[in-house]
Each structure stands twice: as C-alpha cells, then as structure tokens.
Amino acid sequence: MIRSGLRAGLIVFLLFPFLFLIWNFPVVHALDRAEFLWAAGNSFWQAFGSASLSLLFGLWGACGLIRYSSPARRSWRRALEVILLIPNFLPPLFVLLAALNLVDPFPMGLPGVIFIHTLMNWGLVAVVLAGLIEDKAGATAELALVEGASRRFFWRKALLPLLARDLGLLWLFVFAVCFGSFAIPLVVGGGRGTTLEVLIYEKIRLSTDWGQAVLIASLQSLFLFALSWIVARGRPALRSRRAQMRLLEMKSGVLLILLFSALLLWGYLQGFPAGWEQAGIFREMTGDLRRAFMGSLGMGLFTGFFCFGFLLLTSALLPSAWFEKVLSGYMAPSSALTSFAFLLLTPNTGFWPFVKIPLAVSLVSLPVLWRLGWQGALDSLSRQREVAKALGASEFLLWWRVLVPQTAPLAGTLAGLAAVWACGDFAMSRILAHRDLTLAMMTETLISSGYRLGLATVVSGGVLASALICFLIMKGAGHVLGRKPLS
Amino acid sequence: MSLVENLFHDYGDFKIDVPRWEIPDRGITTLSGPSGSGKTSIFRLLIGLEKTTAFTWRFGEVDLARLPVPQRRLGVVFQSLDLFPHMTAKQNILFAAQARGLNAADTQKRLRHFAEALRMEGFLDRSAALLSGGEKQRTALVRALIGRPRLLLLDEPFSALDEELRDEGRKLLKSLILEEGLPALLVTHDRRDVETLGDHFFRVQQGRVEPTSLVSK
Numbered sequence: 001m002i003r004s005g006l007r008a009g010l011i012v013f014l015l016f017p018f019l020f021l022i023w024n025f026p027v028v029h030a031l032d033r034a035e036f037l038w039a040a041g042n043s044f045w046q047a048f049g050s051a052s053l054s055l056l057f058g059l060w061g062a063c064g065l066i067r068y069s070s071p072a073r074r075s076w077r078r079a080l081e082v083i084l085l086i087p088n089f090l091p092p093l094f095v096l097l098a099a100l101n102l103v104d105p106f107p108m109g110l111p112g113v114i115f116i117h118t119l120m121n122w123g124l125v126a127v128v129l130a131g132l133i134e135d136k137a138g139a140t141a142e143l144a145l146v147e148g149a150s151r152r153f154f155w156r157k158a159l160l161p162l163l164a165r166d167l168g169l170l171w172l173f174v175f176a177v178c179f180g181s182f183a184i185p186l187v188v189g190g191g192r193g194t195t196l197e198v199l200i201y202e203k204i205r206l207s208t209d210w211g212q213a214v215l216i217a218s219l220q221s222l223f224l225f226a227l228s229w230i231v232a233r234g235r236p237a238l239r240s241r242r243a244q245m246r247l248l249e250m251k252s253g254v255l256l257i258l259l260f261s262a263l264l265l266w267g268y269l270q271g272f273p274a275g276w277e278q279a280g281i282f283r284e285m286t287g288d289l290r291r292a293f294m295g296s297l298g299m300g301l302f303t304g305f306f307c308f309g310f311l312l313l314t315s316a317l318l319p320s321a322w323f324e325k326v327l328s329g330y331m332a333p334s335s336a337l338t339s340f341a342f343l344l345l346t347p348n349t350g351f352w353p354f355v356k357i358p359l360a361v362s363l364v365s366l367p368v369l370w371r372l373g374w375q376g377a378l379d380s381l382s383r384q385r386e387v388a389k390a391l392g393a394s395e396f397l398l399w400w401r402v403l404v405p406q407t408a409p410l411a412g413t414l415a416g417l418a419a420v421w422a423c424g425d426f427a428m429s430r431i432l433a434h435r436d437l438t439l440a441m442m443t444e445t446l447i448s449s450g451y452r453l454g455l456a457t458v459v460s461g462g463v464l465a466s467a468l469i470c471f472l473i474m475k476g477a478g479h480v481l482g483r484k485p486l487s
Numbered sequence: 488m489s490l491v492e493n494l495f496h497d498y499g500d501f502k503i504d505v506p507r508w509e510i511p512d513r514g515i516t517t518l519s520g521p522s523g524s525g526k527t528s529i530f531r532l533l534i535g536l537e538k539t540t541a542f543t544w545r546f547g548e549v550d551l552a553r554l555p556v557p558q559r560r561l562g563v564v565f566q567s568l569d570l571f572p573h574m575t576a577k578q579n580i581l582f583a584a585q586a587r588g589l590n591a592a593d594t595q596k597r598l599r600h601f602a603e604a605l606r607m608e609g610f611l612d613r614s615a616a617l618l619s620g621g622e623k624q625r626t627a628l629v630r631a632l633i634g635r636p637r638l639l640l641l642d643e644p645f646s647a648l649d650e651e652l653r654d655e656g657r658k659l660l661k662s663l664i665l666e667e668g669l670p671a672l673l674v675t676h677d678r679r680d681v682e683t684l685g686d687h688f689f690r691v692q693q694g695r696v697e698p699t700s701l702v703s704k
Contacts, residue, residue, distance in 0.1 A: 384571060389556045390534050390563040392634060393586040401582055405573045486578060 003395070006313065007323045014363065017333045017341035018221070024344065025210040036216060039199040043179050043220075046110050046195060050117030051175040055167065057118065057256065058125025064253020065130035066245045080254070083261045084123030089417060091424020091467070092183045093440055094268060095120050097457050100188075100447065102267030108190035116188060117178045119264065125170060126257070132166050133159070138243035145247050154247050169231055176227040180220070182335040183427035187447065196220045201336040201431070210340075217337040228331045271457025278455055288442070293462050295354070296423045296438040300470030302358035303365070304419030308474060310366060311374055311411040316399045318378055319385065328375060332364045339431035353433040360428050365418040372417075377410050400485050412478015419470035424463055439463045488512055489551075489638070493541035494532055503528050503539075503694040512546075512638075512670045514686030515661070518696065519675055525694040526674045527566070530642045533672075534561060546637060557586065562636030562669075566643040568627040570615035576626040577611040580633050587634035594633065601629045604666075605659060621652045628660065632667060639664065639671040645680065657683045 012019070061084065068077035087095050099116050100106050107115065137159050144154045160167075182197040189198055196216055203213035282289065317323060332338075342356040381403060388398040426444035429437065436442045439462040446456035489512055494505035503525050510516055520526050531537045533544070535556040544551040551559045570579050577598070584594040602608050605625045610618055618626065624644065631639060644660070645653040661684055664671050673684060681688065690699040 383567075383569060386536050387563070387565060387569045387571075388582070388586070390536065390561065391583045391586050391630065392557040392560065393582070394557060397582075397586055401574075401585075402571055486574065 003317055003320075007317050007320060010310070010313065010317070011323070011326055014330055014366065017338040017363070018218070020341045020345070021210070021214045021337065022218075025214045031212065031215055035199070036196075036219075039194050039196045039216075042110060042189075042193055043195040043197070046113045046117065046185065046193065047175045047179040049110070049114035050121065050178040051171045053114065053118040054121040054125045054174045055171050057122040057260075058129050058170075059167075060250065060253050061122065061126030061257050062129035062133060062253065063248055063250035064255070064257050065126060066133060067249040067251065067254060069130075069134055069245055080257055081127050084126050084257060086123070086261075087120050087264060088124040089420070091421055091440065091463070092116070092120065093424045093426060093443060093460060093463065095264065096184065096187060097271060097443070097447070097453065097460055098264045098267035100267075101270045101453055101457065102263060106188065108188055109193040110189075112188040112190070113181075113185050113193055113195075116184050117181065119260070120184075121174050121177065122260075123257075125174060126253075128170060129163075129167075132163065133248060134243075134245065136166070137162050137248070138245060141245050141247045142243040145244060149247070151247050159248070172227055173231045176224055176231065176331075179227070180224055180332070180334065183425075186427050187444070197334055197336055200334055204336070204340050205431070213337065213340070217334045221331065221333055224331050225329070229329065268457065271454050272461070274454025275456075275458030276454075278452075281455065282458070288436070289439070289459070289462065292436060292439045292442050293466055296440065296463060296466035297469060298354055299358055299361070299425070299429075299438055300419040300423040300466060301473065302354065303361050303422035304415045304470055304474040305477075306358055306362045307365060307369060307418040308411050308415035308477065310362065311369065311414060312404065312408065314370075314374070315378055315403045315407050315411075316395070319382065324375075327367075327370055330367050330370075332367045335360075335364050335428055336431065338363055339428040343432055348432065348434065353429075353437060357425070357429050357432050357437075358422055360432060361422040361425050362418060364428070365421055369414040369418060372414060373410060374407075374414060377407055381406060405482050405485050408482035409475075409478045412475045412481070415478070416471035416474035419474050420467040423467035423470055439466060489544065489546040491533070492543045492545075494529065494539065495541060496528065496532055496537065496539045498528070501525065501528075501694060503532060505529065505694075505696045508689070508696050510638075510670075510672060511687045515664060515671045515673055515684050516687040516689065517673045517675060517681045517685035518689045518691055519678075519681050519699075520691035522676060524691045526676070526691050527642055528694070529691060529696070530640060530674050534563060534640060535559060560587070560634070560637050562631035562634060562639040564627045564631045564639075564641045564644045566646055568623045568644075568647060570618070570623055570626055570630075572614075572616045575612050575614055576607065576618060576622065579615055579626055580630045583630045583634045589634060597633055598629075601632070604663070605629065620648050621655065624648060624652070624656055625659070628663065632663065632669070636669070639669050640674075641671060642674045643676065644673075645675075645677065653677075653679070660684065 065077060065080055068074070068080065095116055099119060103115075106112055140158055140162070141154065144158060180197065181195075182201070185193060185195040185198050186201065189195060194202070197220075200213045200217050203209045203216065314327065338360050342360045345356070346352050348356075384402050385398060388402050393402070423438070424440050426438075426440040429441050430444070433441070436445055439459055443456045443460045443463060446452045446459060489510045491505060491508040491510060494503060494508070496503040518526060518529065528537070532539055532542065535552075542552045570576070571582065574582065580598060581594065602611055607622075607625055607629070610622045615623070615626065624647070627644070641660075645656045648656055657680065673680060675681060688699045689696050
C-alpha cells in the first residue's frame with residue numbers, strides 16, 4: 001500500500017507541470033496557427049539539420065574510434081570517448097561560450113542553433129555508433145576483408161543496410177533532443193530562429209498568454225512522446241566477437257575528433273585572456289561573485305541529492321510493470337513549461353528559488369538519467385531480486401543489502417551529472433529567479449549584455465569549479481552509501 | 488507428503504499443466520526431462536516467482552501457494568547459483584540467515600559446522616565474484632540450507648561445474664541432505680544426477696508431470 005502510494009506520488013511529481021498548468025489554464029484557446037507553424041517549422045529544421053550533421057560527423061568519428069578497438073589500444077579509445085562525450089554532458093553554456101569566442105561574427109538564428117547542437121551531439125553519436133558498428137558488423141567486416149571486398153563495396157552492400165535501422169533511430173534520438181532544446185535557441189536563436197520552446201517562453205514572459213503556452217507545450221510534448229516511443233523500440237545489438245575492423249577504420253576520423261576538440265578547447269580558453277584584461281571589474285563584483293558561487297553550489301547539491309534520493313527510491317519501488325512502463329515512456333516536459341509551473345506554485349522571493357530551480361532541473365533531468373544507465377542497472381539486478389525473495393528477504397532487506405550496495409555508486413554518478421547541469425543552468429533559472437543567483441546566470445547575463453564574452457568566460461570558470469565540486473560530492477556520497485550496508 | 492494441485496500456467500506457445508502432484512517429504516525427489524519440457528517453469532511457479540491463480544500446495548497444515556514468496560521458507564539453489572557478487576561468501580550465507588530472522592548465535596554455530604564439513608574456511612571471506620565454480624556451488628548450497636527451510640529446491644545445481652566437480656558436488660549434496668534430514672526437489676536433465684541422487688522419480692514432458700520408475704541405481 002505504502003509502495004503503491006509512493007509510486008503514484010513519484011509519477012504525479014513527474015507529471016506535475018502538465019497537471020498543474022492544465023488545471024489552471026484549460027486548453028480552450030484558439031491557436032495562432034501561422035505563428036505556431038512558423039515556430040514548429042523552425043524547431044523542425046534546426047532539429048533536422050542538427051541531427052543530420054551530428055549523424056554525418058558522428059559516423060566519421062566512429063570510424064576513427066574503431067581504429068582503437070583492440071585491447072592493447074583500449075586506453076586510447078577511452079580517452080577519445082571522454083573527449084567526445086564532454087560537450088554533451090557539460091552544460092550547454094560551455095559549448096556556447098567556446099563557439100561564440102571562436103566564430104565572430106556568430107551566425108545567429110537557425111544556422112547558429114544547428115552549429116552548436118552539432119558540436120554538442122556529434123561526439124555522443126560517434127561513441128554510440130562505434131559500439132554499434134563493432135557489435136553488428138565486426139564479424140562481417142572481417143569476412144569481407146578476407147574475401148577481398150573494397151571499402152566502398154562493403155559500406156554500400158553490407159554496413160549501411162545492416163545499420164540502416166540503427167542510424168535512423170539514432171538520427172531520431174538526436175532530432176528529439178534538439179527539437180526540445182531550450183537554452184541554445186534562447187541565446188543564439190535570434191528573432192528569426194524562434195522555436196516552439198522559445199515561443200512558449202515568449203507567450204508567458206512577454207504576452208502572458210498562458211492558455212496558448214500550455215496548448216503549444218501540449219502539442220510539442222505529444223510530438224516528442226511519439227518520437228520517444230519510436231526510439232524506445234530499438235533493441236540493443238548482440239555483441240559479436242572481437243574482429244579485425246580494417247575495412248572500417250579511418251585515420252581521418254581520429255583527426256576529426258582531435259580537430260573538433262582542439263577547436264572547442266581553444267575557443268573556450270580564448271576568452272580567458274580577454275576576461276583577465278578586465279579584471280578590475282571583478283574587484284567590484286567580489287561580493288556578487290562569492291554569493292553566486294555559493295548559489296551555484298547550493299543549486300547543484302540540492303539537485304544532486306534530490307535526484308540521488310529519487311533514483312534510489314525507484315530502485316525500492318520496482319518491480320512494478322506499470323511503474324516501469326510509465327518511467328520508460330515518460331518524456332521530460334518542456335523546460336520552459338516546467339519552469340513556469342514552478343513559478344506559479346509559491347512565492348518567488350527569499351529561499352524559494354533555491355528550492356524551485358533544483359526541483360525544476362531535477363524534473364527535466366530525471367528522464368535522461370533513467371535512460372542513461374539507471375534503467376539498465378535495475379534491469380540487470382532483477383535476477384538478484386528473485387534470489388533474495390526466494391531466500392526470504394523482506395523488501396527492505398533486499399533493497400538495503402542487495403540493491404543499494406550495487407546501485408548507489410551509479411546513482412551518485414548520475415546525480416552528480418544532474419548537479420553539473422544544475423550548476424550550469426541559466427535558462428530555467430532565468431524564469432524562476434528575478435536576479436542572478438548563480439554563476440551560470442551571471443555568465444549568461446554577461447553574454448547577453450553587449451557580448452562581454454571574455455568576462456563571461458572567466459566567470460564560467462567558476463561554474464566549472466562549482467560543478468566539479470558538486471559532482472565529486474555526489475560521487476563520494478554514492479560510494480559511501482554503497483559501502484554502508486555491508487560494513 | 489506435500490500435495491501440489493492445479494498448477495496451471497499458459498505461456499502462449501507452451502503450457503504447464505499439473506492437476507495433481509504428490510511430492511514425497513523425505514529424501515530427494517527428482518524431476519527430470521529434456522530441455523524445454525517445462526522443468527524450470529515448474530520450479531519458478533513452485534517458488535512463487537511466477538504467479539498462477541488456482542494453484543494450491545499443501546505442506547502439512549499450510550498452503551504454501553497462499554503465502555508470499557519470502558514466507559514460503561524454501562531453500563533454493565538456482566542453476567546459475569546466483570551469489571550476490573558484491574558480497575563475500577560468508578555475507579551471502581548470513582544474508583539468508585538474516586532474511587529468515589534467525590538467531591545470530593545459532594547462525595554462527597551452523598555456519599561453523601557447514602564451513603568445516605564442506606571445507607569452506609579458506610574462502611569464506613573472499614568476494615563471491617572471485618570464487619571458483621566449486622566454491623560458488625558450496626556457498627549457494629549452504630546459503631539455501633542455513634535458514635532451516637522446510638524443503639530444498641535445486642534447479643540443475645551442477646550444470647555450471649565440470650564433470651569432476653559435479654561428482655564431488657553430488658556426494659556433498661547427498662550427505663548434507665541426509666544429515667539435515669531435509670526433503671529436496673531436484674530439477675535436472677542430467678541422467679547421472681537422477682541415478683546418483685534420486686530416491687523418488689518424476690518426469691516432466693510438455694508441461695505435464697508424471698511418475699517414472701527409471702532407474703538403474
């Protein structure tokens with residue numbers, strides 16, 4: 001009974017933005033069709049372009065990664081994968097700064113959005129694709145090499161047909177992620193690149209037309225839900241034996257990875273000298289900076305511990321077929337809508353933003369964390385659940401002695417990621433707070449107000465520091481809790 | 488004698504259909520049959536890991552089918568042994584004792600006894616992930632026995648071992664069960680298991696259980 005109540009409670013929390021806004025603003029408003037179609041078109045084209053370019057570069061990068069698939073070169077492979085994944089897992093703020101420092105004048109509007117989305121996502125695509133190619137096409141690539149097939153022939157006749165479905169699903173995944181993106185279009189979308197997410201934001205912030213905002217968000221969520229349903233139908237490939245991949249390896253893929261990463265790093269670091277030249281301003285801002293740093297730490301830790309608790313609670317509430325289905329099929333609601341739902345909930349002064357921003361960031365992050373490994377980790381323990389039950393273990397004993405020791409370290413890592421995202425969030429925070437409470441918000445203010453990119457880059461160094469501290473604390477908490485039940 | 492009735496389950500392309508089955512409450516009862524005949528499904532249904540509605544299982548005064556899984560008080564050894572990999576061998580065993588709420592002093596005494604009888608002292612404090620096949624098997628067996636179950640259920644408990652270790656495992660199992668005076672149900676497709684260990688014999692074929700006289704003992 002208690003467990004059923006808790007399950008229902010967690011689902012209500014996840015659905016809260018929809019339930020709350022639909023309750024308060026029934027969807028009865030007529031839609032401004034022209035405006036909606038224009039914004040939907042922008043969302044579609046930027047997501048289309050971002051997904052297509054990410055897939056193209058990702059495939060190229062994957063062929064570079066494959067050069068390092070032998071056990072002897074595994075550590076190089078790991079290093080390259082980390083380099084590729086950093087832009088995807090760091091808050092968008094950093095890629096944004098690097099790109100703005102690098103490309104001057106920056107192409108605001110759809111090209112700019114596509115450019116930054118591609119920078120953020122192509123690495124993840126490369127890592128996923130490299131694994132897929134090895135698993136699905138490893139043995140056939142070796143056979144084709146022995147049979148004397150040319151690279152072009154193998155790609156055309158074997159690899160692309162073999163991976164067509166996976167490439168399609170991966171494209172769709174990146175498309176869905178970019179379609180629902182908020183922070184990037186908000187900053188570099190400009191007036192002509194307004195996407196549905198930004199339109200929702202503008203409807204509420206500028207014209208206070210809540211009914212239309214809820215309607216647009218509902219339509220967008222339906223579309224994203226349909227996409228996620230299709231993406232979730234993909235099945236993991238069976239791992240084939242380790243094979244000689246000479247037909248697929250590309251040296252230029254490695255060069256691409258190194259070049260992109262060096263450019264991003266160079267772009268980001270480039271802002272520091274310019275920022276230090278204006279160091280005088282920092283002296284005036286010392287108090288604000290200190291407060292914002294503490295604010296970032298607070299937001300990060302609150303988000304981290306909330307997600308940590310949420311994840312561990314879900315482990316205690318499984319197995320339950322309906323609960324698992326809801327969690328697996330659930331797509332995070334629009335970031336703008338989530339923030340506005342929290343905005344209406346309680347006052348927005350005093351300590352309230354410090355509660356509401358972490359809750360809003362958690363709500364948007366949790367579905368990502370679920371898919372990022374938590375669901376897989378819980379699935380892999382289902383057999384141990386059965387064994388423990390058969391041995392007579394109570395639900396609590398099973399959770400505390402079997403599940404917590406094996407899942408808490410992963411929960412800590414995932415919660416640490418959420419904490420990093422909270423430290424780097426500026427878009428949702430901007431809606432929920434009227435002044436700059438965190439370093440990420442200060443950074444965004446500096447970017448927006450006359451493009452003081454140098455200063456923004458220096459301040460973002462503090463964001464990085466606070467994110468790192470939060471991540472390490474959450475990771476440590478995961479390890480400590482993981483050892484506790486057996487000590 | 489325990490009496491299983493109405494053990495039915497429809498898996499779509501396959502059915503378990505056991506209207507009545509008397510399981511002796513002494514010695515080792517074997518349930519054998521070829522792969523895919525339904526042995527493991529029956530094993531899981533008896534334990535309660537899969538649900539079925541009309542099933543009753545009279546064990547003395549108790550209908551085990553009505554009890555939740557943890558309260559059935561069955562000792563179980565699965566085919567893959569399934570030790571908790573994050574625990575040591577000893578922690579695995581003590582987990583089962585704690586799950587049954589056993590007295591700590593009694594548990595320690597029994598653990599010492601089993602450890603001595605099965606020559607386990609050398610690896611009790613080793614992580615389960617680092618145990619050899621034979622060590623894992625002994626740990627799984629003691630884990631199933633430590634909680635003083637009313638019946639021991641074993642699903643192909645030797646299949647993960649090589650031939651030499653299997654013989655040793657069989658001897659060990661037989662002696663332990665005799666010593667504990669515990670009834671056991673052994674599910675196996677290995678004829679040697681049946682011949683060496685069985686006291687009562689049943690066969691499962693296409694989801695149906697029937698007595699069989701096999702056996703050249």
